Amino acid sequence: MRQLYKNCKILTEGRTVTDGFLAICEDTIESVGETRPAGDFDRERDFSGKLLLPGFVNGHTHTAMTLLRGVGTDLPLQKWLFDKIFPVEAKLTGAEIAVGSRLALLEMIACGTTSFSDMYFFPWEMARAAEESGIKANLNYPVQSFTPGETYAQNESARKMERFYQEWNGRGNGRIRVDCCLHAEYTCQPDVAAGTADFCRRKGGRMHIHLSETKSEHEACLAKYGMTPARWFAAMGVFDNPTSAAHCVWVTAEDRALLKEKGVSVIHNPTSNMKLGSGFAPIPAMLAEGINVALGTDGAASNNNLNMPEEMHLAAVIHNGYHLDAVPVSARQVLDMATRNGAAAQGRGDTGMLAAGKKADITAIDLDRPHLIPNLDTLGLLAYSVQASDVYMTMVDGKILYENGEFLTLDKEKICAEARETARQLYQ
Amino acid sequence: MRQLYKNCKILTEGRTVTDGFLAICEDTIESVGETRPAGDFDRERDFSGKLLLPGFVNGHTHTAMTLLRGVGTDLPLQKWLFDKIFPVEAKLTGAEIAVGSRLALLEMIACGTTSFSDMYFFPWEMARAAEESGIKANLNYPVQSFTPGETYAQNESARKMERFYQEWNGRGNGRIRVDCCLHAEYTCQPDVAAGTADFCRRKGGRMHIHLSETKSEHEACLAKYGMTPARWFAAMGVFDNPTSAAHCVWVTAEDRALLKEKGVSVIHNPTSNMKLGSGFAPIPAMLAEGINVALGTDGAASNNNLNMPEEMHLAAVIHNGYHLDAVPVSARQVLDMATRNGAAAQGRGDTGMLAAGKKADITAIDLDRPHLIPNLDTLGLLAYSVQASDVYMTMVDGKILYENGEFLTLDKEKICAEARETARQLYQ
Numbered sequence: 001m002r003q004l005y006k007n008c009k010i011l012t013e014g015r016t017v018t019d020g021f022l023a024i025c026e027d028t029i030e031s032v033g034e035t036r037p038a039g040d041f042d043r044e045r046d047f048s049g050k051l052l053l054p055g056f057v058n059g060h061t062h063t064a065m066t067l068l069r070g071v072g073t074d075l076p077l078q079k080w081l082f083d084k085i086f087p088v089e090a091k092l093t094g095a096e097i098a099v100g101s102r103l104a105l106l107e108m109i110a111c112g113t114t115s116f117s118d119m120y121f122f123p124w125e126m127a128r129a130a131e132e133s134g135i136k137a138n139l140n141y142p143v144q145s146f147t148p149g150e151t152y153a154q155n156e157s158a159r160k161m162e163r164f165y166q167e168w169n170g171r172g173n174g175r176i177r178v179d180c181c182l183h184a185e186y187t188c189q190p191d192v193a194a195g196t197a198d199f200c201r202r203k204g205g206r207m208h209i210h211l212s213e214t215k216s217e218h219e220a221c222l223a224k225y226g227m228t229p230a231r232w233f234a235a236m237g238v239f240d241n242p243t244s245a246a247h248c249v250w251v252t253a254e255d256r257a258l259l260k261e262k263g264v265s266v267i268h269n270p271t272s273n274m275k276l277g278s279g280f281a282p283i284p285a286m287l288a289e290g291i292n293v294a295l296g297t298d299g300a301a302s303n304n305n306l307n308m309p310e311e312m313h314l315a316a317v318i319h320n321g322y323h324l325d326a327v328p329v330s331a332r333q334v335l336d337m338a339t340r341n342g343a344a345a346q347g348r349g350d351t352g353m354l355a356a357g358k359k360a361d362i363t364a365i366d367l368d369r370p371h372l373i374p375n376l377d378t379l380g381l382l383a384y385s386v387q388a389s390d391v392y393m394t395m396v397d398g399k400i401l402y403e404n405g406e407f408l409t410l411d412k413e414k415i416c417a418e419a420r421e422t423a424r425q426l427y428q
Numbered sequence: 429m430r431q432l433y434k435n436c437k438i439l440t441e442g443r444t445v446t447d448g449f450l451a452i453c454e455d456t457i458e459s460v461g462e463t464r465p466a467g468d469f470d471r472e473r474d475f476s477g478k479l480l481l482p483g484f485v486n487g488h489t490h491t492a493m494t495l496l497r498g499v500g501t502d503l504p505l506q507k508w509l510f511d512k513i514f515p516v517e518a519k520l521t522g523a524e525i526a527v528g529s530r531l532a533l534l535e536m537i538a539c540g541t542t543s544f545s546d547m548y549f550f551p552w553e554m555a556r557a558a559e560e561s562g563i564k565a566n567l568n569y570p571v572q573s574f575t576p577g578e579t580y581a582q583n584e585s586a587r588k589m590e591r592f593y594q595e596w597n598g599r600g601n602g603r604i605r606v607d608c609c610l611h612a613e614y615t616c617q618p619d620v621a622a623g624t625a626d627f628c629r630r631k632g633g634r635m636h637i638h639l640s641e642t643k644s645e646h647e648a649c650l651a652k653y654g655m656t657p658a659r660w661f662a663a664m665g666v667f668d669n670p671t672s673a674a675h676c677v678w679v680t681a682e683d684r685a686l687l688k689e690k691g692v693s694v695i696h697n698p699t700s701n702m703k704l705g706s707g708f709a710p711i712p713a714m715l716a717e718g719i720n721v722a723l724g725t726d727g728a729a730s731n732n733n734l735n736m737p738e739e740m741h742l743a744a745v746i747h748n749g750y751h752l753d754a755v756p757v758s759a760r761q762v763l764d765m766a767t768r769n770g771a772a773a774q775g776r777g778d779t780g781m782l783a784a785g786k787k788a789d790i791t792a793i794d795l796d797r798p799h800l801i802p803n804l805d806t807l808g809l810l811a812y813s814v815q816a817s818d819v820y821m822t823m824v825d826g827k828i829l830y831e832n833g834e835f836l837t838l839d840k841e842k843i844c845a846e847a848r849e850t851a852r853q854l855y856q
Contacts, residue, residue, distance in 0.1 A: 066801075067802065069801070069802060069804070069813065070802065070803070070804040070805045070808045070809055070812070070813070071804060073759055073804075073805045073807070073808030073811075073812070074754070074755055074758045074759055074808070075754070075755070076753070076754055076755055077754045080754065103798055103801060106798035107798045107799045110798065215752065271745060273749055274745035274746055274748055274749035275744075275745045275748055275749075275754070275812065276748065276754050277748040277749060277751065277752050277753045277754040277755075277756075278749070278752070279749060279752055280749060303812070304808070304809075304812040304813045305799045305812075305813050306799070307799065307815070310738075310741075310815075313738070314742075314745075316703075317699060317702035317703045317742075318702055318746060318749065320702055320703055320704065320705040321701055321702035321703075321705060321706070321707060321708060321746065322750070323705065324643065324705050324706070324707055325504070325705045326502070326503070326504050326505045326508065326703070326704050326705040327502055327503070327504055327705075330502045331501055331502055368844070370531055370534035370535045370538065370840070370843075370844060370847075371535045371733045371734070371735065373494075373497070373531060373844055373847045373848055373851070374495065374497060374498065374847065374848060374851030374852075374855070375498070376497070376498040376499060376501075376851070376855060377498045377501045379501065380498045380501030380502070380732070381498055381732075383501075384498070384501070384703065384731070384732040384733075385497065385498070385732045385733050387735070387738075387815060387816060387817060388815060388817075389815060389816075389817030412798070415798075416796070416798060416801055419798075419801050419802065420801055420802060423801070423802030423804070424802075427802070427804060
């Protein structure tokens with residue numbers, strides 16, 4: 001099918017086209033520009049007053065935790081985690097995870113997310129839900145090992161990770177990919193980490209990890225191993241694979257040099273880092289050093305939503321406040337973090353920007369809102385003014401998943417009702 | 429007219445009523461509770477799935493700067509202000525201010541704001557627009573004096589402030605109030621400040637000021653007068669009036685003791701303080717010390733919107749990140765900042781909470797959104813998950829100004845078209 005979107009603003013490589021045309025052939029962008037492409041179209045749509053931009057990539061989340069949204073509000077971190085979150089998580093089975101995953105998909109698709117990287121138990125449930133919905137996803141099963149001296153061969157979670165990889169990687173016409181995953185340094189024995197890295201290398205896969213999220217985690221690793229978590233992961237061979245490292249709040253200058261050298265992508269989660277009191281990741285330094293920085297929401301338990309425009313907004317302003325400087329992170333950098341850098345972190349070089357030959361993964365913003373007038377600077381508008389509710393359309397591989405408040409691949413009423421009922425049973 | 433809202437959640441004094449009833453007689457709340465009030469109603473509405481809460485009070489803004497939204501994105505503060513903002517402001521006349529003011533009213537009313545405190549030139553235009561719209565407003569004309577040695581009697585802006593006070597204070601059945609205003613210590617000569625404070629005292633009015641927003645402003649005052657800006661304002665007699673002090677980022681512990689002693693309300697503007705790189709106001713300390721802290725958006729040039737739920741979200745999370753602690757500002761405190769504390773700062777003790785005898789200034793949230801499921805904790809939901817677009821209804825003095833996307837007192841299409849055309853001429 002050949003589609004044409006016309007009379008709209010289009011954010012393309014390094015510039016904004018006004019009154020532009022974007023043509024799509026099947027799942028791929030055919031052209032972007034000021035002039036109408038030749039030939040006939042099966043679908044031709046007037047998108048006056050709309051802005052087309054690359055779909056958002058949520059680079060790090062725990063989607064099914066939507067069911068834990070609002071658990072233990074305003075408690076200190078350890079009390080929140082051990083007294084509130086873990087007891088609820090212990091009750092979760094595949095049935096609840098399926099419901100929480102679909103609830104998360106509603107929220108993500110409505111805010112313009114076209115791809116996400118998910119770390120959670122029961123990824124089979126999310127894989128099925130994501131495949132049905134039409135969204136792209138890098139999913140993983142997080143390997144953990146708490147028994148001192150445990151080997152990779154002995155570890156049960158590693159078997160699940162391998163099985164999930166074999167069963168799901170590349171399905172849905174490549175929309176679903178499976179990454180290898182180590183939850184974190186403090187939840188893993190060395191041999192299990194090294195074995196996971198080795199499995200990943202043999203498969204030609206990608207790694208996803210939590211890295212130096214909190215000060216205590218960072219310092220405990222130094223005390224235990226005499227090296228930082230980044231150095232430890234490097235020693236385990238993890239960084240010999242393309243890796244996404246979430247948080248990186250407490251990484252040192254030496255750690256950053258290592259991440260840069262190894263081509264590790266940093267996934268910045270500003271809301272979660274603020275809400276949980278984790279601290280300010282050195283994002284301006286990372287950007288200056290040329291590290292690939294992407295953006296994530298983290299889970300809804302620590303956010304408390306999965307809203308990429310909100311995440312862009314926080315990433316755009318909090319570092320200014322912290323550094324007493326109005327310019328450490330630019331609007332352009334924030335947009336790149338939320339789109340092309342996220343696509344790069346996922347190993348999806350065929351998307352993340354609107355240009356001929358790239359996949360048609362597109363978010364449309366309705367500019368006809370009082371809070372988006374005047375539009376003097378489209379990038380600034382996106383970083384500082386746009387809200388998730390301004391998303392008019394979400395498209396993946398040329399297929400519309402959401403438009404004007406309607407979901408085309410998900411049953412919103414059914415999912416919301418199931419989520420309410422599941423939460424009622426979980427917390428009764 | 430007697431109105432009944434039924435079957436809804438209602439946030440009332442210290443608790444949340446489920447399946448509740450809220451009765452309104454004329455402009456006043458008659459009752460809030462679990463049981464249906466006796467008698468007949470002229471209007472009876474089923475608000476199942478909605479949450480009623482006190483309308484938001486935007487405690488500090490410069491509304492007409494909506495027309496400057498996005499001017500000079502990502503420039504350093506001084507360059508942004510002197511090279512970009514001031515030249516545009518120099519072109520503004522009453523006609524543009526009228527347009528920008530109405531655009532701001534659309535945005536504020538749609539996000540559930542029922543009252544705001546505005547500091548800007550040409551307040552006559554906003555006064556007319558606010559009166560027509562039905563919103564409540566504490567407006568002011570900011571006194572400035574740049575000529576060394578100038579007296580209050582010589583100062584031209586003071587004459588405008590006095591005239592605006594005489595013409596507009598108390599109009600619109602008390603919905604429009606006029607505050608006395610000194611722009612800031614660094615824009616005012618001592619005698620002019622003392623004279624303004626004296627005028628305010630004689631009228632029994634309220635003061636509105638900018639206080640210690642930036643480090644350089646705070647330190648320049650110390651160098652010039654040998655005292656902090658707070659101490660200087662106190663010496664001028666300003667704090668002998670009820671005062672709202674915006675920003676207070678750099679106030680010292682001694683300043684805070686003074687603000688507490690004098691009953692000064694602090695208006696926290698988290699987005700603006702972050703975006704402009706001003707820094708972190710010591711809000712957790714102020715709350716612990718019992719200072720009345722309210723919330724404001726500042727102007728759209730430094731925010732870049734007038735979105736109170738977004739401001740609540742930032743106030744709820746940024747201090748956690750700065751203090752490496754998940755609990756310095758609670759969801760309850762953030763809601764109070766956005767409602768009753770703001771009303772108190774405006775001298776409107778008759779509103780700011782939903783209780784019998786208070787004015788019917790009400791915001792309704794539509795809870796039927798994927799990102800608001802589950803609702804385990806209504807206060808947490810408001811602080812961490814709710815978006816401005818979740819506002820379903822905005823009511824002031826029992827009169828609905830906005831419902832389900834429609835404005836009942838403002839012509840949205842006309843105002844947006846005028847704003848676009850005004851911006852086109854301003855920036856051509």
